[in-house]
Amino acid sequence: MDKKARNTSGKYKISGRNDLIPLLQEIQAEKGFISQESIKELGELLGISTTRIYGVASFYDGFLFSPKARVHIRICNGSGCYVNRTFSIVDVMAEELKIRPGDKSADGRFSIEMVDCMGACHLGPLIAVNDKYYTIGSERELRQILGRIKKDEQAGI
Amino acid sequence: MSRLAYKYNEGDNRSFLIEEVLANRSDTVSSDVQTVLDKISRINSDIPVISVSFNSGSIISGAGKTYEAVMQYLLDYDVQAGIMKGGWSGATNFDPVVTIRLPGKNNLFFRNIYPEKVESLLNGVLHYEIPTDDFLGQEGTNKFREWPGLSYLSDHPFMKFQKRWLLNEGESYEPADIELYIANGGYKTLVKTLGSYTIEEVCDIIEKSGLRGRSGSGFPTGRKWKYALASDSEIKYLVCNARESDPGAFTDKMLIEGQPHKLLEGIAIASYAMGASKAFIYIQNGADYTISVLKESIKQAYDYGLLGYNIFDSGFGLDIELRIDPGAFVCGEETALIGSLEGRRGMPQVKPPFPSSSGLNNCPTVINNVETLMNVPLIMKNGPEWFSAAGTPGSKGTKVFYLSGKSALKGIIEVEMGTSLRSVIEYTGEGVAGGKGLKALLIGGMSGYLLPERKLDIAIDYEELKKAGAGMGSGGLVVIDENTCLIDLSRYQMEYMQNQSCGKCIPCREGTSRMFEILSGVVKKPPVESSMTTLERFKGVMQLENIASVMKETSLCGLGQNAPNFFLSVLADFRDELEEHIFDRRCRANRCHGLRTFVIDVDKCTGCTLCADKCPVNAIYGTRLQPFFIVEEKCTGCGICYDVCKFDAVSVK
Numbered sequence: 080m081d082k083k084a085r086n087t088s089g090k091y092k093i094s095g096r097n098d099l100i101p102l103l104q105e106i107q108a109e110k111g112f113i114s115q116e117s118i119k120e121l122g123e124l125l126g127i128s129t130t131r132i133y134g135v136a137s138f139y140d141g142f143l144f145s146p147k148a149r150v151h152i153r154i155c156n157g158s159g160c161y162v163n164r165t166f167s168i169v170d171v172m173a174e175e176l177k178i179r180p181g182d183k184s185a186d187g188r189f190s191i192e193m194v195d196c197m198g199a200c201h202l203g204p205l206i207a208v209n210d211k212y213y214t215i216g217s218e219r220e221l222r223q224i225l226g227r228i229k230k231d232e233q234a235g236i
Numbered sequence: 237m238s239r240l241a242y243k244y245n246e247g248d249n250r251s252f253l254i255e256e257v258l259a260n261r262s263d264t265v266s267s268d269v270q271t272v273l274d275k276i277s278r279i280n281s282d283i284p285v286i287s288v289s290f291n292s293g294s295i296i297s298g299a300g301k302t303y304e305a306v307m308q309y310l311l312d313y314d315v316q317a318g319i320m321k322g323g324w325s326g327a328t329n330f331d332p333v334v335t336i337r338l339p340g341k342n343n344l345f346f347r348n349i350y351p352e353k354v355e356s357l358l359n360g361v362l363h364y365e366i367p368t369d370d371f372l373g374q375e376g377t378n379k380f381r382e383w384p385g386l387s388y389l390s391d392h393p394f395m396k397f398q399k400r401w402l403l404n405e406g407e408s409y410e411p412a413d414i415e416l417y418i419a420n421g422g423y424k425t426l427v428k429t430l431g432s433y434t435i436e437e438v439c440d441i442i443e444k445s446g447l448r449g450r451s452g453s454g455f456p457t458g459r460k461w462k463y464a465l466a467s468d469s470e471i472k473y474l475v476c477n478a479r480e481s482d483p484g485a486f487t488d489k490m491l492i493e494g495q496p497h498k499l500l501e502g503i504a505i506a507s508y509a510m511g512a513s514k515a516f517i518y519i520q521n522g523a524d525y526t527i528s529v530l531k532e533s534i535k536q537a538y539d540y541g542l543l544g545y546n547i548f549d550s551g552f553g554l555d556i557e558l559r560i561d562p563g564a565f566v567c568g569e570e571t572a573l574i575g576s577l578e579g580r581r582g583m584p585q586v587k588p589p590f591p592s593s594s595g596l597n598n599c600p601t602v603i604n605n606v607e608t609l610m611n612v613p614l615i616m617k618n619g620p621e622w623f624s625a626a627g628t629p630g631s632k633g634t635k636v637f638y639l640s641g642k643s644a645l646k647g648i649i650e651v652e653m654g655t656s657l658r659s660v661i662e663y664t665g666e667g668v669a670g671g672k673g674l675k676a677l678l679i680g681g682m683s684g685y686l687l688p689e690r691k692l693d694i695a696i697d698y699e700e701l702k703k704a705g706a707g708m709g710s711g712g713l714v715v716i717d718e719n720t721c722l723i724d725l726s727r728y729q730m731e732y733m734q735n736q737s738c739g740k741c742i743p744c745r746e747g748t749s750r751m752f753e754i755l756s757g758v759v760k761k762p763p764v765e766s767s768m769t770t771l772e773r774f775k776g777v778m779q780l781e782n783i784a785s786v787m788k789e790t791s792l793c794g795l796g797q798n799a800p801n802f803f804l805s806v807l808a809d810f811r812d813e814l815e816e817h818i819f820d821r822r823c824r825a826n827r828c829h830g831l832r833t834f835v836i837d838v839d840k841c842t843g844c845t846l847c848a849d850k851c852p853v854n855a856i857y858g859t860r861l862q863p864f865f866i867v868e869e870k871c872t873g874c875g876i877c878y879d880v881c882k883f884d885a886v887s888v889k
Contacts, residue, residue: 097597099579100562138581138738141521141563158484158678158714159640161728166829166875194522195483196638198293198490200646201329205296212296218879 099125103136112143140181148183148190150232153207157196160203166218168204169193175225188232249276253418254540258427259548277409277419278318279379282339284362286310287322287409288349289333291493292525293486293647297331298350305351306334309358317362323411323494325403327394327647330372336361342380345372345389394645397663399626399652401634402491402498402610412529414536417497423542425617426501430508430550433616438509439465442612445620446632451477451605452680452709452794454631454698457612461510463592464600473601474507474515475577476609478526479561479568482681483732485638485712488606489526490648492519495610496533500556502609504543505616507554510602515556518573521563530558565682565736569793570595570603572738583740584793607636607711627653631697641678641714644669651696658692661715672717676809678725680709682732683798686722686805705805721827722810723817726803727755733799744796747787751803754780758817760830761872777818781807826888832873833889838863840885847877847886 102125106117113136122129136142154168169191173179176189183190197205197212204215208228215221253276256269265273274280288303303321310317324333330347334357337343347370349357360367366386373389374382389395409416417423429438443458464472476499480488492499499517507515519527534556537543545553564582566572571585574596595601611633615623624632631653640646643665651660657677661667668674677687685706687694694700701707716722734748754776762769784800791797806814816822823831836847836856841863848856848864855871858864866877868889878886 096579097577100576101559104560104562135579135581136562138583139562139564139576141561156483156732157640158682158712158725158729159646162641162714162716162720162725165827195480195520196486196640197296198291198486199296199328199331200293200486200638200640201327201331202296203640 095125096127099127099132099135100139103132103142107142112146114144145183146187148187149235150189150228151209152189152191153194153197154180154191155195155197155203155205155207156193157200157203159196159200160205164204164215168206168215168221171218171221172225175222175229249415250540253415257418258423258540258542261428261431273419276415278337278416281318281337283316283318284339285318285320285337286358287320287324287335287337289324289331289335290321290411290525291323291325291490292523293325293328293490294331294333295525297328299332301351302332302334302349302354305354306358309354313358315358315362320410323409325490325494325648327645327649329645329647330394333372335375337380338362338364340381342377342382343375344383344386345375346370347372393666394649394664397655397659398650399634400650401614402607402636403494403648403650411494411496412532412536414497414533414540417495418540422497422613423501423540425613426504426542427548427550429505429616430547430552435465435509435511438505438616441620442509442615445615445623446627447608447611447615447623448631448698449605450607450611450635450708450711452707454708457604457608460592460602460604461506463590464510464512464602467593467600469599471514471597471599472510472512473596473599474503474510474512475573475596475601475603476503476515476517476606477568477570477573477603478517478519478606479573480520480710482684482710482712483565484640484678484681484714485710487636487638487648487711489520489523490638491606491610491636492526493529496529497537498610498613499530499606500533500537500543502612503556504547504554505612506602506604506609508552510600512602513553513555515554516559516577516596517556518559518561518567518577521561527558527560534558564738565732566738566793566795569795572793573603574601581738583738584795586792628695628697628700630699635696635708635711637711637713639665639713639715642669642672642717642720643667643713643715653697654695656693656695657687657713660696660713661692665715668715668717670717672719674715675718675720676716676722678712678714678716678802680707681712682729683794683801684709684712685801686716686809688809691809705808719825719827721759721813721823721825722806723755723814723823724759724825724827726806727752727759729802730755730799733795737795737799741790741792741796743787743790744792744799747783747791747796748799751780751783751787751800755803758814759823759828761821763872765869773818777814829875830873832875833868833871834866834873834875834878834886835889836864836866836877837885837887840883842883842885844882846880846882850876850880852876 106113118129118132122132178184178191180191180193202214206213213224278285286306288299290299306319322335332349334346334349335343373392374386376388376390439458439461447457448454478488503515543554543556561567567576567582569584570591572582576582577596591601593600627633634650634652636650638648645666649664674689678684687706691704694704698708730752734752737744737748739745757773784804787800788797821831843861845860853870853872855867856864
């Protein structure tokens, strides 16, 4: 994050606070998450206190402060998918993976996120495991999928 | 592979399009130019053109694999054909959609073409044998010859009652390809507007057309621009709000994916009319495909000089910056969105001052929705009278909706204002999936309203909907059938609102939490049911209405004011269902798992003890090899016994 280098490369015209969120997004895209060091550097670059930066970043769901889990599960929380559900996907996931939406498991293997409509409503209720999509018809099906994911993940280590 | 990417490349398309088409002031083009245009737009093609519809939804359904399969087929059989990523969007049930145009003939649409179907489809169609199984229809245009004996796409039940101005029936060109957009008449309106209309004239035309904001409130767009124009500030901003703030809808993103250049054209015209030299597109985090399409389109528009400094020598310049929402539902609200653009927390501010007088960086800022802006080029091209001829006296033009939930067909639709909601569900959506009874319709997403089945005959019109106690909202239509529990749905809605409340003002922060707690108590049984818990539940329920009205009156922004809408409409129209949950502790839709109790069929039970072993609360008793029984007072309704029983002996009471 060299101020000079950035300005000469023309990638960013740093004009102060308005650029805070795009810069945070770029850091996240580059490093995968926002570290304490990045916040400090950014604070110096923009002349904003680190507490303020953290205050802004932590307000939004999109910023991560630790690396992403290896298996990232997204559950569609759209109203269209919800009315097609017959059981609580979140509860079953909590039982199987011991985490709830927004959390990451202690070993860094799994994380769950609730997302808005993904645009394929006829496939609902929809979940996405990394980039693979599954239609969850029944509780048994979900448990099977989760079992398979756990196994695959372990084999991948 | 390059042999397949069919493109007209004789000479320089870019300078030809700029000089002969865009810079040409007259409305008509010479026949020579038209011939080249037909070549660029692939109308005048002597080889088949195959297009696989690409949008976020169809990619999930496997459009990418279909595209690869088509490519592979063309290579394997050494067929000369063009292939592209089309922009047709409609019912997601039809995805992946493949469009094939044989030389000089009408486009043919096929549904659900998964990779394994590609070979048989192309084997047939390329030899002029049209399979009927997956056939949707032929597109009716005057450019090509018709296929005798084949049905038209516009006669398909899904399309028949729609008026697709923005979705352009069967648009079969690559959305993010500026050459095709210009060759099909795009950006001509922008250049003409900049060259021959004054700022005030554009505002007048838009005001005269009766275009109203499509994001929910329905404020006249022309008047909004005039407010900003009247301010003497030198810097003004336009923000295109593409932060679809409804988790059940995908309208804005589908619109952008279908015709990104139409949006850019609309933004440019709007910026010119309100005097802005900088525009932002604020788009939702996570919509990766939409963002990539938009980025590419913006780059192309700059390359053609349609954005940037001094556009086509008009003296008007515009910069468009794409901003990605970092993830907050409340940023759909105007002042919160501005906060987020300024690098602050996305928290709503007190209005007034309204953004049109003091918004981003304290400069006048106009915030328009994607759909509103996409209507602008259409109005400028065809005139305000053309636009206001469609619709009702108060609401003009068309409205795009996203149909989902329990409707048989789900996806993006566009209907003329004034169409009745019932006809949208019954004809366009082909009724309720599985032939179930229609119970209600949720209109306007999470902060929307529930319309019971008997009220669905009302027309889609800002005033009519208001009279019925609802609102246009974001364009999400969630069809609810008799198997859906509305109390559970209202708990889910309140949970969402509670999570998304920014926490700035107390009525919203506390109100959503309390309402969620009380509603959770209604759909679940407490661990130990006593007279105290029952009293607490009744007390809570009595307070719900009061909390809702306080939230409506005192919350700072639309999120808090509209959060209780759903519950209030349940209370107004489905009170009996709520009372059944509270007093009888019963869910008629059998959806509230917390309220069900199970019984064991003595004839079927073999006494295997599996259910008793698995029961987390030890509510099942019995002797081995004898029928077991469930103690109703202890049962929490988790349903594990139901799942584990191998003899189907457990059933819901």
